[in-house]
Amino acid sequence: MRERGDRSFQGLYWRQFGVIAGMVLLTMLLLGMAFFALSYTTNVSEKRENMRQRSELIAQMSAEYLMAETAADPNSDEAFRVLADVATRMTDMTFLICNTDGYVVLTTDETLAGSVVSVPTETVLHIFEKGVYEGRNTLGGIYAKKHFVVGVPMLSVRGIPLGVVISAVDMAHFLDIWRSFIGLFFMTSALILLVAVLVSSLMTMRQIQPITEMVQATRNYGDGNFDIRMDPNRNDEFGELARAFNAMADSLQETERQRRDFIANVSHELKTPMTTIAGYTDGILDGTIPPEKERQYLQIISDESRRLSRLVRRMLDISQLQEKGMHMADFDICESMRIALLSMEHKITDRGLDVEADIPEDSVTVKGDNDLITQVIYNLLENAAKFALTGTALYLGLHLSEEKARITVRNRGKTIPPEEIPLLFERFHKTDKSRSEDKDGYGLGLYVVKTILAQHREQIRVTSENGVTSFEFTLALAHPALHD
Numbered sequence: 001m002r003e004r005g006d007r008s009f010q011g012l013y014w015r016q017f018g019v020i021a022g023m024v025l026l027t028m029l030l031l032g033m034a035f036f037a038l039s040y041t042t043n044v045s046e047k048r049e050n051m052r053q054r055s056e057l058i059a060q061m062s063a064e065y066l067m068a069e070t071a072a073d074p075n076s077d078e079a080f081r082v083l084a085d086v087a088t089r090m091t092d093m094t095f096l097i098c099n100t101d102g103y104v105v106l107t108t109d110e111t112l113a114g115s116v117v118s119v120p121t122e123t124v125l126h127i128f129e130k131g132v133y134e135g136r137n138t139l140g141g142i143y144a145k146k147h148f149v150v151g152v153p154m155l156s157v158r159g160i161p162l163g164v165v166i167s168a169v170d171m172a173h174f175l176d177i178w179r180s181f182i183g184l185f186f187m188t189s190a191l192i193l194l195v196a197v198l199v200s201s202l203m204t205m206r207q208i209q210p211i212t213e214m215v216q217a218t219r220n221y222g223d224g225n226f227d228i229r230m231d232p233n234r235n236d237e238f239g240e241l242a243r244a245f246n247a248m249a250d251s252l253q254e255t256e257r258q259r260r261d262f263i264a265n266v267s268h269e270l271k272t273p274m275t276t277i278a279g280y281t282d283g284i285l286d287g288t289i290p291p292e293k294e295r296q297y298l299q300i301i302s303d304e305s306r307r308l309s310r311l312v313r314r315m316l317d318i319s320q321l322q323e324k325g326m327h328m329a330d331f332d333i334c335e336s337m338r339i340a341l342l343s344m345e346h347k348i349t350d351r352g353l354d355v356e357a358d359i360p361e362d363s364v365t366v367k368g369d370n371d372l373i374t375q376v377i378y379n380l381l382e383n384a385a386k387f388a389l390t391g392t393a394l395y396l397g398l399h400l401s402e403e404k405a406r407i408t409v410r411n412r413g414k415t416i417p418p419e420e421i422p423l424l425f426e427r428f429h430k431t432d433k434s435r436s437e438d439k440d441g442y443g444l445g446l447y448v449v450k451t452i453l454a455q456h457r458e459q460i461r462v463t464s465e466n467g468v469t470s471f472e473f474t475l476a477l478a479h480p481a482l483h484d
Helices: 002-008 012-072 078-090 121-130 171-222 237-286 291-323 333-343 345-350 370-387 418-423 445-455
Strands: 094-098 104-107 133-137 147-155 161-170 329-332 354-358 365-368 393-401 404-412 460-465 468-476
Touching: 012 094, 012 147, 012 161, 012 171, 121 133, 121 147, 121 161, 161 171, 171 237, 237 291, 329 333, 329 370, 333 345, 333 354, 333 370, 333 393, 333 404, 345 370, 365 370, 365 468, 370 393, 370 404, 370 445, 370 468, 418 460, 445 460
Parallel strands: 354 393
Antiparallel strands: 094 104, 094 161, 133 147, 147 161, 329 365, 393 404, 404 468, 460 468
16 A cells, blocks of 8 residues: 555656646745845845945034034033934934044943943054945944944044044844845745645646546556547647547557457358358268268368368468568569469459450569569459459559559449448458358458558559449559650
8 A cells, every 4th residue: 555655656747746846946945045145235235335324424423513612612512412312313323433542432322321432443443544444343342242333434624533433233133124025035935836836736737637548548448448539629749649549549449340350250251161061071970961962062061171271271371461571673563464364364254254454565664572463463353353244344454643553453243332442451341241142252352452552552442333343553663764
């Protein structure tokens, strides 16, 4: 049971679903990483620029107040109190206004109120030398945790350093906004991923369904049920596959029908002479047939035995014909037609038929197996003679068309019904279903014709109208240019 469950998760559905879901998840992961990096960089850049601008503004205002108050009363603290109120209302940042030695003379951080603190000398010197300081720092222990710090110089009108202004933001507070963006991104990503998984699942199921149906249909075919067909109405590759699958099923069904008919026909063809032989033999042995008639019935037994032998030999010939290769060569089809016609002379004469031959005197060279093509012509003549009306003429002719030699055999007799024409070349097929006529035939001659021509990749066409039945087949010319 466990192995069956493991195999179910290894099926095409789960593999395809896993690929699609994995690609979506990987895409979301890469987009998330890019978003995080971009949003963090953008947030830091914007915050840094904002802090620098505010610090410069505070530095300018501080310098103006300091210059104005110094001229009136250098020890006045009124200017610093005004600066503190303005800075506190401007932003959530904390500001440190320091003198040139780094001592903090004014701060908006209430935790530092009343304390004597100083900024590290190297930080002050960096601000004076570079014009700005940016980084994450504790400012020499002023803060317990690292703060994001931006420092700018405070200069007089003449450019004389008066001190520095440092703005600081707690990193935890700084990252809160970024985390809110991350949370929003995760919510959106989860929703998109859920939708993608549902869509990929539905798409995968739709793609796998025809394959599942084909698997089930194949199992039914293995059980002998060829009635199941696929839906061919899809306009994609699966629709083409379904149509090809249905064509295969039709072919298999037709093959199965022919196999059953073949078995039934062989059984019938073998049963009839064997029953006759066994019945007459038992009649002679038990005395039912009188001695004066034994020779008559022994002749019947001999004829049926030969008929049975010919049937078995013809079936073996068909089997060998399907298995062996052809000896392809250039040969004169006119000569082959004359040989086949001479071989049929006795049967044609016995049936009281005339012959109308339209065979060119000059040779017509074609490509093929000479012996097999001669057999085709002989079988067609034999079939035409068998069903021709007494006193009529058989026609055997040849004409050239489109780099092909077209050989025609025609007789006059009963018209073949249109529905019977496609069945003429099946094994053991006879127009007379009762088999009461044509006891010397087995319904294999035209099947041999079709098999040989199929091996040559040539076609045969049958028409039957107003009592005239015509068989016409083609052969490739060996030298088409010579017959133009």
